[in-house]
Amino acid sequence: MSAEADRADVEKVLAGDIDAFENIVRKWQGPLVNLAYRFCRDRSRAEDMAQGAFLRAFRGLRGWRKDAAFSTWLFALATNLYRSEIQRIPPRTIPLEMIAEPGDPRALFSGDDVEIRDSAVRRAVLALPARYRDALTLYYFHEKDIAQAAQSLGVAEGTVKARLNRGRELLRTRLPRLLEDLKLKEAQ
Amino acid sequence: MKQDEVDRVLSGELGIEPSPGFASRVMYAVQREASAPPPIPFPWKRAIPGLVAGALALIALIVAMVQSAGRAASDASTQGSVMQTLLHAVDIGRMYGIGWILLTILVTLGCVTLSMRLTAGTRTF
Numbered sequence: 001m002s003a004e005a006d007r008a009d010v011e012k013v014l015a016g017d018i019d020a021f022e023n024i025v026r027k028w029q030g031p032l033v034n035l036a037y038r039f040c041r042d043r044s045r046a047e048d049m050a051q052g053a054f055l056r057a058f059r060g061l062r063g064w065r066k067d068a069a070f071s072t073w074l075f076a077l078a079t080n081l082y083r084s085e086i087q088r089i090p091p092r093t094i095p096l097e098m099i100a101e102p103g104d105p106r107a108l109f110s111g112d113d114v115e116i117r118d119s120a121v122r123r124a125v126l127a128l129p130a131r132y133r134d135a136l137t138l139y140y141f142h143e144k145d146i147a148q149a150a151q152s153l154g155v156a157e158g159t160v161k162a163r164l165n166r167g168r169e170l171l172r173t174r175l176p177r178l179l180e181d182l183k184l185k186e187a188q
Numbered sequence: 189m190k191q192d193e194v195d196r197v198l199s200g201e202l203g204i205e206p207s208p209g210f211a212s213r214v215m216y217a218v219q220r221e222a223s224a225p226p227p228i229p230f231p232w233k234r235a236i237p238g239l240v241a242g243a244l245a246l247i248a249l250i251v252a253m254v255q256s257a258g259r260a261a262s263d264a265s266t267q268g269s270v271m272q273t274l275l276h277a278v279d280i281g282r283m284y285g286i287g288w289i290l291l292t293i294l295v296t297l298g299c300v301t302l303s304m305r306l307t308a309g310t311r312t313f
Contacts, residue, residue, distance in 0.1 A: 018222050025211045025218075033210070034203040047210055054214045055221060121197040140198040171194055 006070035013061055025054055028071070032078050038137045039082045040091045041126060049085055053078035068151070075152045083134060091126055124175045125167075132167030135160050253280050 005023070012020035032053050036046035057077055064073045125136050138149035139160065146164075150157045257277040281287070 018219060019215075021218055022211065022215050025214045029206045029211055029214070030203065033206040037204050038201075043204055043207075046204070047206060050206070051210075051214050051217060055217055058218050058221060117193075118197045121194060122201070125198065136198065140201070144199060168194060175194075 003069050003071075007066065010061055010064065010070060013058070021058055024057075024070075028074060029054075032074070035075070035078060035137075035141050036082055038141055039086050041122065042091065049082055050078070052085070053081050056081055072148070072151050075148075076154060079134070079138065079152045080154075083130070087130065120175060121171070124171055128167055128170055132163050132170060135163035136167045136171075139164055249284065253277055253284070256280055 006027075009020045009023045013024075029050065032050040033046050036049035036053070037043065040046055040049065053074075057074055060077065064070060125133055127133075128136065134153060135149065138152050139146065142148035142152070146157050146160050150160045153160065254277065257273050257280060
């Protein structure tokens with residue numbers, strides 16, 4: 001039903017009814033802004049990026065081959081745009097290489113600083129090398145659906161799995177030190 | 189760090205809501221895009237005769253240079269020394285101003301590359 005509505009709206013837009021594109025915008029604005037936010041962690045920039053994705057979708061609407069769901073095409077297009085935008089102007093992060101490995105990582109997770117920890121995890125994801133960052137971002141954005149993440153990234157599912165494993169490994173080894181730094185800053 | 193902790197943090201993340209005017213802003217941009225005149229296509233019809241003529245002239249020049257160099261080398265009874273032929277070709281090239289032509293092409297390519305790089309940094313949606 002939802003896919004059919006998308007298809008109908010696209011047909012209308014292609015037939016010249018530009019206002020029909022508003023249905024597409026209203027329906028997908030939340031996911032596209034959220035996906036952009038996961039890439040940049042900046043609300044204002046996320047909206048700019050999402051607007052760019054919608055404009056690109058509008059320009060390339062004829063390029064949707066209709067053999068895949070409209071959402072698949074839209075997410076792949078948006079992911080491509082977001083990745084190149086983030087490559088052009090990276091978000092402010094702590095380089096992962098600058099985070100040293102601690103002696104015993106588990107020792108740092110006994111506290112109750114959930115908020116700090118959650119924030120650190122998200123920042124650490126942004127600091128990962130692009131291929132791992134993108135895989136993790138898309139995997140969790142698509143609610144752990146590897147197939148969808150692979151479609152959005154335009155790579156094989158096996159590649160996504162491998163990148164997820166490596167990305168998680170990097171997080172597991174480097175994150176505790178980042179948490180320690182954040183806790184120290186908080187205490188000051 | 190335990191894997192399930194990373195999992196919990198990343199999968200339990202709450203999304204943000206687009207600001208109220210977001211859809212209107214997008215539609216405004218879309219309407220503007222739709223009403224903009226289409227980009228001017230490259231005038232291939234006019235350019236092709238010029239490009240073909242230029243290519244033919246370049247080929248004719250190279251053929252003339254090689255023939256002339258070969259003749260001069262055999263006239264000078266140099267027994268077809270490759271080096272002599274090349275040196276003579278360079279002399280003839282100099283006579284036709286090939287150096288300036290090459291320099292002009294290089295400067296043009298440099299300008300195009302530089303301007304493309306500069307504009308790539310100021311891309312807008």
